Every structure is written in structure tokens, then in C-alpha cells.
Amino acid sequence: MIRLDNVHKAFGSKRVLQGLTLDVARGESCVIIGGSGTGKSVCLKCVLGLVTPDSGSITVDGQDVQSGDRDAFLARFGMLFQGGALFDSLPVWQNVAFRLQRGPQKRPKAQAREIAIEKLRRVGLKPDVADLFPSELSGGMQKRVGLARAIAAEPEIIFFDEPTTGLDPIMSGVINDLIREIVTEMGATALTITHDMRSVRAIADKVAMLHEGVIRWHGPVAQIDTADDPYLRQFVNGDAEGPIAAVR
Amino acid sequence: MNPLLIPFATIGRSTLGMLRVIGQVTIYAGQAISHILRPPFYPRELLWQLLQIGWLSLPVVGLTALFTGGALALQIFAGGARFNAEAVVPQIVAIGIVRELGPVLGGLMVAGRVAAAIAAELGTMKVTEQIDALVTLSTNPLKYLTVPRILAATISLPILVAVGDAIGIFGGYLVSTTRLGFNEAAYLRNTVDFLELWDITSGLIKGAVFGFIVALMGCYHGMNSGRGAQGVGRATTNAVVSASIMILAANYLLTELFFNA
Numbered sequence: 108m109i110r111l112d113n114v115h116k117a118f119g120s121k122r123v124l125q126g127l128t129l130d131v132a133r134g135e136s137c138v139i140i141g142g143s144g145t146g147k148s149v150c151l152k153c154v155l156g157l158v159t160p161d162s163g164s165i166t167v168d169g170q171d172v173q174s175g176d177r178d179a180f181l182a183r184f185g186m187l188f189q190g191g192a193l194f195d196s197l198p199v200w201q202n203v204a205f206r207l208q209r210g211p212q213k214r215p216k217a218q219a220r221e222i223a224i225e226k227l228r229r230v231g232l233k234p235d236v237a238d239l240f241p242s243e244l245s246g247g248m249q250k251r252v253g254l255a256r257a258i259a260a261e262p263e264i265i266f267f268d269e270p271t272t273g274l275d276p277i278m279s280g281v282i283n284d285l286i287r288e289i290v291t292e293m294g295a296t297a298l299t300i301t302h303d304m305r306s307v308r309a310i311a312d313k314v315a316m317l318h319e320g321v322i323r324w325h326g327p328v329a330q331i332d333t334a335d336d337p338y339l340r341q342f343v344n345g346d347a348e349g350p351i352a353a354v355r
Numbered sequence: 356m357n358p359l360l361i362p363f364a365t366i367g368r369s370t371l372g373m374l375r376v377i378g379q380v381t382i383y384a385g386q387a388i389s390h391i392l393r394p395p396f397y398p399r400e401l402l403w404q405l406l407q408i409g410w411l412s413l414p415v416v417g418l419t420a421l422f423t424g425g426a427l428a429l430q431i432f433a434g435g436a437r438f439n440a441e442a443v444v445p446q447i448v449a450i451g452i453v454r455e456l457g458p459v460l461g462g463l464m465v466a467g468r469v470a471a472a473i474a475a476e477l478g479t480m481k482v483t484e485q486i487d488a489l490v491t492l493s494t495n496p497l498k499y500l501t502v503p504r505i506l507a508a509t510i511s512l513p514i515l516v517a518v519g520d521a522i523g524i525f526g527g528y529l530v531s532t533t534r535l536g537f538n539e540a541a542y543l544r545n546t547v548d549f550l551e552l553w554d555i556t557s558g559l560i561k562g563a564v565f566g567f568i569v570a571l572m573g574c575y576h577g578m579n580s581g582r583g584a585q586g587v588g589r590a591t592t593n594a595v596v597s598a599s600i601m602i603l604a605a606n607y608l609l610t611e612l613f614f615n616a
Contacts, residue, residue: 157487181493192488194480206492209395256492 108133108296114163116149123149125320136290136297138307141317147300151266185257189269191249193241200237203255212260226255230285247278267299271306283309383575387505390498400503408469409511415468416461420519423456424526432535445545448527457520458558459606462565466598470573473504474594477577478587505570512566513559557613565602572598
């Protein structure tokens with residue numbers, strides 16, 4: 108469904124993606140792991156068209172992501188951002204129903220609010236949260252609202268950018284379980300980037316390890332503990348010593 | 356490189372950098388203007404920005420105009436006394452406020468308040484990925500964030516200038532009648548009789564141009580903000596400084612244009 112083929116992207120002299128190739132099948136939950144600064148977020152942004160690759164091709168169902176009707180293309184996606192990226196000036200329900208209040212998916216206000224409250228309930232938040240502003244919520248609640256926004260228009264493809272960063276272990280577990288449940292229940296294709304191995308085990312069907320701008324290893328999640336790739340081993344075990352140089 | 360050429364290279368780099376920014380701002384302004392005329396429109400955002408930019412700037416502009424009008428009356432009286440022309444205070448206060456000080460000081464005060472606020476808000480939105488989130492939600496940030504702000508500032512500033520003109524003239528009237536011994540009725544009659552429609556209209560046109568500049572600079576610098584608190588801080592400073600300089604430059608150019616008209 109999503110195909111990245113030999114994608115290169117550099118920012119000035121810094122070469123971030125250096126020939127990244129990855130396939131994500133329909134209905135699959137793929138998790139990209141890798142150290143900080145290896146280009147995981149840039150990879151997601153390239154697929155969404157937020158960043159234009161220098162070379163290579165990115166297609167979704169065979170259609171180039173940079174061509175065609177952008178609104179129709181983006182309507183197929185939902186995204187949970189690392190920090191939530193909730194709009195400060197809007198109450199929670201309007202954040203969740205943002206897409207349902209404008210554009211081709213516009214609904215009457217009452218219906219949009221009803222859907223927003225239903226999605227909030229789906230991520231474990233009570234309806235009284237709907238009229239609060241994002242600044243009145245804890246980090247975990249903001250992540251849940253971000254998740255509710257990502258699934259509000261029932262997208263075919265959902266991206267999760269570091270979904271558990273900054274959360275305590277219990278809240279991380281809750282978010283991981285929610286993502287797994289929602290992706291399975293909606294039958295959506297999911298692409299997640301994370302450093303958190305607990306998230307990987309909870310969310311992934313397939314794992315791809317990004318290192319120095321290329322996919323170093325990829326395979327089913329069940330194989331990450333038995334694979335003999337030294338880079339993957341070091342990352343999974345969190346070893347300071349190994350082929351991946353740590354900046355001290 | 357030959358050390359003697361380093362100063363020239365530095366000047367060349369700065370000039371190229373400045374030309375690049377001018378080009379970027381021009382393209383950004385062109386895109387914003389083109390989006391004003393094309394749907395979708397966001398009337399609620401426009402109304403909210405009219406409130407934020409127009410209504411909430413009223414105290415700042417009003418107080419500035421009041422004190423400026425009072426000070427201007429004292430200065431003209433003192434200056435005019437040197438050649439027995441104290442009586443022209445009402446006329447000069449009126450023309451000075453309406454044609455020049457009302458729009459310029461109003462524009463500068465709004466630049467300080469609004470350009471900074473817009474740049475800080477949009478810069479923070481960029482840093483916290485809210486702008487990227489808008490794109491993923493099929494919403495064009497230029498249309499949703501920039502256009503309502505530019506429209507609201509361009510509509511609000513002439514109204515603020517008109518209110519500021521009235522308050523500024525009132526400031527001059529207050530000082531002239533209580534401190535300088537002018538007759539109330541005569542002061543008002545001299546002001547009204549002397550002012551021409553073009554004096555007021557030219558000031559309002561200036562206000563609309565300054566409003567456009569203020570919002571454009573706030574939005575441009577906010578949307579192009581660097582990362583982190585330092586990036587947002589720099590964007591805010593650049594927005595206010597560039598808006599202020601452009602207001603003063605535009606004021607000269609417009610005055611020149613109106614002078615020749």
C-alpha cells in the first residue's frame with residue numbers, strides 16, 4: 108500500500124535519508140525504530156508531503172504522493188504527533204472534530220460534536236473533557252485527544268510519531284494498547300516511529316530499523332529478539348557498546 | 356580569499372540575503388492576496404481576528420492619540436508664539452494628527468502589539484507541529500491562519516486610525532481649552548472648517564496599508580520561525596522591527612504619492 112523506493116533527503120550538508128526503501132502492506136502495522144536523528148520523522152513527513160524528497164519515489168496504492176488531489180490524499184490519513192500538536196485556541200471537542208467541521212467531510216455542528224465525544228470515549232476520556240482547552244489537560248490526556256483526532260474521520264492510514272514519548276510507563280502501556288486495539292478494530296494501515304521497545308512489541312506486526320538513512324533490518328516483530336543483525340541487537344538491548352556509535 | 360576582498364564578500368552576502376528575504380516576503384504576500392479571493396473562507400476566524408487585532412488594540416491606540424494630541428497642542432503653541440501664530444493650534448493639531456501622526460503612531464503601536472503577538476503565536480504553532488497538523492487535516496495554513504489575520508488588520512487599522520484621529524484632536528482640544536486659554540466653540544469650529552475630506556481619507560488609506568504590513572510581517576516571521584524558544588523570540592523581534600521600518604518607509608512613499616496627487 109505504502110511504498111518508499113530509494114528515497115534520499117538532505118538538509119544542507121546533512122544527508123538524512125540515503126536510499127530508504129520500505130513497503131507497508133494494507134492493514135499492516137509497521138513500526139520504524141532507530142536512534143535520534145536517523146530520519147524517522149522525516150520519513151513520515153515525506154510520505155505526507157510535508158517534506159519533499161530530493162530523489163526516489165513514494166507511492167500510496169501506486170499513486171505518487173506529490174501529485175493528484177492533495178485534499179483527497181490527506182483525507183485518507185490520520186496522524187498522532189509526538190507532542191499532540193493540539194490547537195491551543197480550540198476546545199478539545201473542536202480539536203477532535205476539526206476535519207468534520209470544514210472541507211468535504213463537513214458535518215452539522217451537533218453531529219461533529221457527537222462524533223468527537225464518541226471518539227473521546229473510545230480513547231478513555233469522559234465527555235466533560237470535551238469543553239476543556241488543551242492547556243488544561245495532562246500530557247497523557249493530550250496524547251489521547253491527539254489519538255481521538257487522528258481517528259475521528261476514520262482514516263485508512265494512521266501515522267504515530269513517538270506515541271509514548273514523555274509519558275509514564277503506565278500511561279505508555281495504556282496508549283500502546285489503545286493504538287493496537289484501534290488499528291485492529293478499524294482495519295487501518297499503521298506506520299509508527301518510536302524508540303520505545305515496549306511500544307514496538309505492543310503495536311507492531313512488522314519492524315523496520317532505520318540507521319544512517321537506510322533500512323538496516325526489517326522483519327516480523329516476533330524475530331526482533333532472535334535476529335542476528337548486530338545493529339538491531341544493540342538497539343533492542345540498549346547496549347552502549349556496539350556498531351552504533353553513541354555520542355557521549 | 357584575499358583579505359582585502361572579505362569586506363566586499365560580506366556586503367555581497369548581506370545584500371543577497373536581503374534580496375532573498377524581499378523575494379520571499381513578496382511571494383508570501385502574493386500568495387496571501389490570491390487566497391483572499393478563493394474559497395474556502397473562514398469567517399469565524401476573521402471575526403475572531405477582528406476582535407483580537409482591532410477591538411483589543413483600541414485602548415493602546417486611543418491613549419497614544421490622546422497624549423500625542425495634547426503634546427502637539429503645547430508644542431505648536433510654543434513654536435507658533437515665536438512668530439505670533441499661536442492661533443493656528445487647532446488647525447495644525449488637526450492636520451498633523453489626521454494626515455500623519457494618527458496613522459503612523461497608530462500603525463507603530465499596533466505593530467508592537469499585533470505583529471509581535473501574531474509572530475509569537477504562529478511561531479509557537481510551528482515549533483509545536485500545529486502547522487503540520489493543520490496540513491495533515493487538509494487545511495491550508497496560509498488560508499486558515501494568514502488570510503484572516505491580514506484581512507482583519509487591513510480592515511481594523513483604518514477604523515482604529517479614525518477613532519485615534521478623533522481622540523487625538525480631542526487631546527489637543529482638552530489641553531488648548533484648559534491650559535492655553537482657547538475658546539471651546541472657536542477651537543472646534545476652526546478644526547472642522549479647516550479639515551478637508553482628503554486629509555481624512557489619505558490617513559485612512561495609510562492605515563489600511565500599515566495594517567496589511569503589520570499582519571504580513573507577523574505572519575511571515577511566525578511561519579518561518581526557527582526552532583525552540585530562541586527561534587520564536589527572534590521571529591517576534593524581527594516581526595516588530597521589520598513592520599516598524601516598513602511602516603515608516605511606506606509612510607514616506609504614500610506621503611510623496613499623495614503630495615504629488
